[in-house]
Amino acid sequence: MFESIESVQRRLGEQGYICGKNIATVVYLAYRLEKPVLVEGPAGVGKTELAKVVAEATGRPLIRLQCYEGLDEAKALYEWEYSKQLLYTQILKEKFSEVMAGAKTLREAADRIGAEDSIFFSDRFIVPRPLLRAITSPSPALLLVDEVDKSDPEFEAFLLEVLSDFQVTVPEVGTFSAKVRPLVFLTSNDAREMTDALKRRCLHLYIDFPTEAEEIRILDVKVPGIDRRLAEDLVGVMQRLRKLDLKKAPSISETLDWARALLALNATQIDEELVRETLNVILKYEGDIRKAHSELGRLIVRKAEPPKPAAPEGKPAAPAAAQPAGPATPEPPKKGTLH
């Protein structure tokens, strides 16, 4: 499926996921070595997205397990379907009497029932939960264990068996082993350090905020129709924002939201007022917003305008001309342009 690191990069790119070589390398390794990947990094840099896109690119079904505090094996591994068992006993009541007909002693009756009891504890009555489903899936699947750091330490222990041997043990039935090993992605926001035992079984991938060039490319792909210059300015602001000491630095998802918001507002260039009005799209804490406001002047650094000697007094006439004709009146060019 994936022949090389480049092919990973290309195929994820086809799905609209722009990634650097480091990400592609780890994905390729995971694919070739059949090892789980533990993906860490700040919120919103596309950890979950990566798993989805890999599933998409490899044509595997995505089986997702969302972790939360209190998640237990009944919800993650398997569960006995009690009501179905109950129903079956009701329906099969007559059959039971048939089986037991002729039994002379109590012991004999019990033995006969005992010989049949395996039908009640068989696959028939097991509800497979995501982990078991990923293991028993006849075609190779992709298992996404999302936000594994939110789960309890005990839950990690369940995961270990799955991750290292790709098998699940159900005491009453036996061990299910994977016919085809699923590709496993675990994501973590670092709310809690995962145990070494878990980490040892995984490849580790740390996704950081993208570089400026990468982020511009992501914008190009994800927000079609965005003006190149607007994208560059916007990404510039984001990159500088991340350098501020914020409670929650804005990540890629915020960049995309913001770009879409600006498009909806028919903005063609970034100026102080526009940023001030739309800052709440990218920053989610009151304190952060206030801090960004006070730094606004420094956030918006115009790249040197392409030299236009004809334009007097450096009026930014160019962007206004570049704007697609539409009902929205272009903003007056003198307003809020920073140099």
Add this chain to the structure above:
Amino acid sequence: MQKKILEFTNLLRKSGVRVSVAEAIDAFKALDVLSLDERAVFRDALRSSMVKRSDDIQTYDQLFDLFWSGFYDNLRDAFENMAGDLEAQGIDLDQLMRMLQEQLEKLEPGSLDLSELARALLTADLSQLEQLIREAGEQAGVSRIENLLQIGFFSRRMMERMNAEGAAQELRDLAERLRAQGLSDDQVEAIRGLADRLLEALRRSIRSFTERELQKQNYDYMERFRRETLTEKSFYHLTEDEIRQMREVVTRLAQRIKSVLSIRRRRLKKGKLDLHTTLRRNMARGGVPFEVAFKHRKKDRPKLVILCDVSSSVANVSRFMLQFVYSLQEAFTKIRSFVFVSELGEVTQVFRDHDISEAIEKALDGGDVINVYTRSNFGQAFHCFWQNHLSAVDKRTTVLVLGDARNNYNDPRAWCLREVKNKAKNLVWLNPESPGAWGFGDSVMDKYLPSCDVAEECRNLRQLSKVVDRLVL
């Protein structure tokens, strides 16, 4: 290659990165399925299979650069420098080399019997040289280097192992033989000069090789030294930069308290049978209780009340303590923070509304919350707390006092603290002074001691984290 990777693994371990055997094997497996012509791929492959903690990534990257690269560059620099020197003297190295090659070809084949090193030097074959230097380094046991003073020793030893002098002599002899072939004196002189310079370049490269080795071996030492000194350093003497680093550590500490507490909460989860929920849940099975539900015991969410002394005598400490308080407040919901000098003021809301540095400025800056330019008076502060805020304390509350108990000979009013203690679950006092000084001079710590469940010296990060452990467990 295998050997080098194992060596690198060892180096990582030495530097405090945990790499298990299984992980090292994974690294080999990973390299098997990759083509290694790209450095970045190689680095990422090793990293993803061996380094699993994001904290270690920085260490890894630095070690990787030290280990896997650079020396070749050093070598090239040394030889380029040499070429530059020669050029300054009006000698073109390329031309000289070419002339030399021509002359060598004229020699009868087989009569030229040069050592490997001499040959590598003559042809300026840098990769061959690198190989030779590495081998010599291994023979000389350069990886045992421990300090700066040994650089000379190991460099000399490597020179000996390589027989560098011998190679230089060979080159000089060669020059003589070429003279016999009819080379002019100038040319012979140039070749002899070249031999000296080659030797010098080699010596320099070897020296830089040992220096790099020292850096590698000492990376961990220097790092650990830096970190340890930070945790040991008294809060009284912190620089701006250190305070910033401290902040990260403190935040992590507060985070740890929180995670420990949440685990504790979960252990207490199973309580009495919850009949209502059990019936509801099992209605689908005709009321047969297949799944039982339990009443959750009330969550034991600890309450915290913090009284922090911010007088000038503990200026640096209190700044730091306030950071700690701030981080705690982010981790807990039921927490109230107060600061005092002689009067007492609540800063819970201030901390909640502002970000950390602003909040601390506000708490410390005179006038906003309390007047900080008076002389500290613990008695009055405690009295004020007892009078106005005693309702904040109940049976589940831990009261945390941070201060040096230097009371300026005011009335300690120890009974106020005792009253508070009687109402609280426990009372913890963290004092930046060592126990030896308690009760001497204007310190009234001895008066307060009977009212404290725990009283600890807390002057640096290590002590603080120890106290934190006791606090939560």
